[in-house]
Amino acid sequence: MRVLLVDDEESILVPLEFLLRKGGHEVVLARTGEEALRALEEGGFALVVLDLMLPGLDGFSVLEALKGRPERPKVLVLTARGREADRAKALALGAEAFMTKPFSTRALMEEVRRLLGEG
Template structure:
């Protein structure tokens, strides 16, 4: 089963992405902040984490750093409004497999996730 974790503090993004990926046959986990994401990752390691950067408690950069240190096999996609070059570079330095900015194409995101898994 392809399990993915979507981490975002925007309910509309969570709902639309959860619907999209469930429709495509994915098992979807949801976290509303980085702390919740870290707990879920330890409970049931996903194949892919779609991660916002600006979130309460623990930001996406910290979640990515934890993943790349403890779960190198997990693919990380940053999905964020932070589009400055320095943000993209920081994401890549932390080991993100992909860096997408909002607004985004759900079709493109779905295709990218499928490509990372296969």
């Protein structure tokens, strides 16, 4: 399945890209909210792994832009912003899951599989 990985930190992008590819997924990377929206225009994504703190357009704005799309991918928010208000806002904007950094790669991959219906 096709996954859009949105984060501005190489230390997150590189290992997650590796894990997702190892899991059999096609991975597209975006480092800003604007890059994420351009990638989403292409369509075909089953899942977006989305950081909230991005340069330019933030993750909340990306979630807002996804609302109401007919072929909307599932969204897993992966962020250092662990406040309950951030979690509530992300879920209210349509995210299916919310995880905070630092995170367990095992737990993240289990959540990816759950969201994609793979286990």
